[in-house]
Amino acid sequence: MSTPTRTKRIGMIVPSSNTCLEPQTYRILGGRDDVTIHFTRIPVTRIALDDSSDNQFGRSVMREAAQLLATADVDVIAWNGTSGSWLGVDHDRELAAEITAATGVPATTSTLAYLAAFAAFDLARIALLTPYTADVNAAIASCYAENGIKVVADQGLGLSDNESFARVTEDELRPGSLELAAARPDALVYLCTNLYGAGLAAEVEKRTDVPVLDSVAVTLWHCLRLTGAPLLAPTWGRLLG
Numbered sequence: 001m002s003t004p005t006r007t008k009r010i011g012m013i014v015p016s017s018n019t020c021l022e023p024q025t026y027r028i029l030g031g032r033d034d035v036t037i038h039f040t041r042i043p044v045t046r047i048a049l050d051d052s053s054d055n056q057f058g059r060s061v062m063r064e065a066a067q068l069l070a071t072a073d074v075d076v077i078a079w080n081g082t083s084g085s086w087l088g089v090d091h092d093r094e095l096a097a098e099i100t101a102a103t104g105v106p107a108t109t110s111t112l113a114y115l116a117a118f119a120a121f122d123l124a125r126i127a128l129l130t131p132y133t134a135d136v137n138a139a140i141a142s143c144y145a146e147n148g149i150k151v152v153a154d155q156g157l158g159l160s161d162n163e164s165f166a167r168v169t170e171d172e173l174r175p176g177s178l179e180l181a182a183a184r185p186d187a188l189v190y191l192c193t194n195l196y197g198a199g200l201a202a203e204v205e206k207r208t209d210v211p212v213l214d215s216v217a218v219t220l221w222h223c224l225r226l227t228g229a230p231l232l233a234p235t236w237g238r239l240l241g
Helices: 021-029 051-057 059-070 089-103 110-120 134-146 170-181 198-208 215-227
Strands: 008-015 035-042 076-079 107-109 125-130 150-156 187-190 212-214
Touching (some): 008 021, 008 059, 008 215, 021 035, 021 198, 059 089, 076 110, 107 110, 110 215, 125 170, 170 198, 187 198, 198 212, 198 215, 212 215
Parallel strands (some): 008 035, 008 076, 076 107, 125 150, 125 187
């Protein structure tokens, strides 16, 4: 008699004011029963380029959250936030290494997931759509440039209150998405795990023939990849299947 395949368990550290990534992650998974997602939260309410904002992403609070997730015997732990995109990739690499050292569990972040996707799909030129302010977008573009990724066009919605990001509708995202896709990037990137971009992926890809990468979908894709589980349906981004 064959041994049943063990369900994969993915642990995710969530910004406290994020109301998108948990429901969106489950929507993306649909009726799958080969993987379960387990969440814990850390205090994050504001995105800006200052010490008060940066201190929300301290390693000690991340480590404590990861240790809680590890008690659920998860197969991978992800910091499901994009802060490394402006704090620096080394910040997230060190964070992932520290989580693994503290828990014995493989770890990643949304930023590291994007870099893995860029490498896997040979993407070097992206268009960037975020809810953030212009200075945060500029810091992201600089960080990506240091890692061989050129931001050829970008738009930010000028928001800094993290809770407000999830209130942005698909209708509000659509015009900017189409405008950015007109720059013919290798991919259009929705950068923020509290932004409902994944539901637009199939439509934008069909209308523009530009691949779409959404932060919630990309982070889940990378976690599935690390656990060896099947990947995503193409409706959430044709590259992620």
